[in-house]
Amino acid sequence: MEIKVFHQVMDWNEDVSDEIKKDLSDKKVCMINVMGSPGAGKTSLITEVVNKLSGKYRIGVIEGDIAGQIDAEKMKAMGLPVVQLDTDGACHIEAMSIQHILPEFNLEDLDVLFVENIGNLVCPAEFNIGESFRVAILSIPEGDDKVEKYPLMFSTTDALVLNKYDMMQYFDFDEKRVESNAIDVNPDVSIFKVSSRNGDGMDDFAKWLSAEIDKRIK
Amino acid sequence: MEIKVFHQVMDWNEDVSDEIKKDLSDKKVCMINVMGSPGAGKTSLITEVVNKLSGKYRIGVIEGDIAGQIDAEKMKAMGLPVVQLDTDGACHIEAMSIQHILPEFNLEDLDVLFVENIGNLVCPAEFNIGESFRVAILSIPEGDDKVEKYPLMFSTTDALVLNKYDMMQYFDFDEKRVESNAIDVNPDVSIFKVSSRNGDGMDDFAKWLSAEIDKRIK
Numbered sequence: 001m002e003i004k005v006f007h008q009v010m011d012w013n014e015d016v017s018d019e020i021k022k023d024l025s026d027k028k029v030c031m032i033n034v035m036g037s038p039g040a041g042k043t044s045l046i047t048e049v050v051n052k053l054s055g056k057y058r059i060g061v062i063e064g065d066i067a068g069q070i071d072a073e074k075m076k077a078m079g080l081p082v083v084q085l086d087t088d089g090a091c092h093i094e095a096m097s098i099q100h101i102l103p104e105f106n107l108e109d110l111d112v113l114f115v116e117n118i119g120n121l122v123c124p125a126e127f128n129i130g131e132s133f134r135v136a137i138l139s140i141p142e143g144d145d146k147v148e149k150y151p152l153m154f155s156t157t158d159a160l161v162l163n164k165y166d167m168m169q170y171f172d173f174d175e176k177r178v179e180s181n182a183i184d185v186n187p188d189v190s191i192f193k194v195s196s197r198n199g200d201g202m203d204d205f206a207k208w209l210s211a212e213i214d215k216r217i218k
Numbered sequence: 219m220e221i222k223v224f225h226q227v228m229d230w231n232e233d234v235s236d237e238i239k240k241d242l243s244d245k246k247v248c249m250i251n252v253m254g255s256p257g258a259g260k261t262s263l264i265t266e267v268v269n270k271l272s273g274k275y276r277i278g279v280i281e282g283d284i285a286g287q288i289d290a291e292k293m294k295a296m297g298l299p300v301v302q303l304d305t306d307g308a309c310h311i312e313a314m315s316i317q318h319i320l321p322e323f324n325l326e327d328l329d330v331l332f333v334e335n336i337g338n339l340v341c342p343a344e345f346n347i348g349e350s351f352r353v354a355i356l357s358i359p360e361g362d363d364k365v366e367k368y369p370l371m372f373s374t375t376d377a378l379v380l381n382k383y384d385m386m387q388y389f390d391f392d393e394k395r396v397e398s399n400a401i402d403v404n405p406d407v408s409i410f411k412v413s414s415r416n417g418d419g420m421d422d423f424a425k426w427l428s429a430e431i432d433k434r435i436k
Binding site for chain 2: 005006007008012069072073076082083084085086087088089091093094096097100104122123126
């Protein structure tokens with residue numbers, strides 16, 4: 001007799017994610033799920049990009065954090081509508097939390113909503129949160145083996161942003177390896193090499209973002 | 219103006235966990251959530267303990283795995299009713315999955331249900347699955363800093379089992395540090411030092427398990 005095998009399908013999370021997606025699509029709001037390790041530069045990247053896009057779009061931010069609101073304060077200082085989501089120790093954001101938070105924004109007055117996910121390369125990738133698309137950040141100091149080690153994160157993202165690219169000379173980081181690994185698991189991924197510190201590559205990334213946003217809200 | 223802060227409460231998981239708990243309590247079944255890193259010895263520990271307790275209790279097993287069913291085959295070979303839960307890459311088991319699986323067992327003919335959770339020290343600790351109590355395994359080769367690094371796992375467990383204790387002489391493992399850290403975050407925790415390989419300490423652990431089980435089903 002065969003052993004009966006059940007599959008854990010996170011139905012309820014997927015259902016809520018689909019509801020959010022439909023709601024945001026109806027209201028012409030593009031939600032961007034930004035993921036990466038702790039310290040990869042998620043907040044800095046969002047900040048840089050908001051500076052470049054805020055003339056063109058009305059932008060809001062949901063700041064996910066295990067605890068504390070340092071990042072939310074930074075966004076607020078830029079004059080953005082921001083809501084903090086404190087996961088109280090949990091390793092990822094679930095769709096239900098986003099659904100609870102959305103009424104806090106005036107969605108009619110918003111074009112783009114960035115969600116800064118929890119710093120973690122594993123769990124956030126497993127949970128759709130109703131996003132229009134995903135951005136995964138990998139910073140040079142983290143090492144060039146990360147795409148192989150965390151395939152789900154890098155196979156489900158729309159853009160791979162190699163951040164802290166100005167540090168390449170100080171690290172033994174084989175960018176060809178990362179690019180080839182990323183394309184292996186995700187042939188359509190767009191790859192960017194940027195530095196939040198000196199701004200290099202940020203124009204190209206902002207241009208790509210803008211085109212992706214326009215596809216969803218125009 | 220303050221930044222509005224939302225807390226991610228995993229209500230639905232908690233609700234389902236409570237339903238399971240009530241159901242199992244009504245049916246006098248004790249469910250034990252066994253957690254620990256990959257390779258800590260979860261399967262071996264369950265196997266050893268089943269050998270000691272199977273004369274006294276009717277035992278079933280839910281084998282959680284990211285993929286594959288090697289562990290479930292081992293349990294089946296012991297003649298136990300076993301169901302495999304394949305999380306398809308997810309880092310933890312959710313209560314909803316357990317609720318889907320329970321009807322596969324004839325609960326009237328069961329006293330004890332072991333759930334072998336996914337090998338991971340972070341995420342499984344965040345999700346109650348309707349268990350009567352928890353067992354966390356830490357093996358000596360993993361190192362003596364794990365209680366400090368993963369406080370949620372060790373603060374929410376009822377028993378801490380230090381496995382592979384026969385390997386103490388080969389590792390720089392400060393057991394006093396682990397015990398004191400564990401008691402700091404979890405004053406009521408019961409600590410056991412065992413070896414699945416040579417059976418040391420297993421009688422004490424089985425005796426404790428038996429007393430805990432009796433509290434729930436008698």
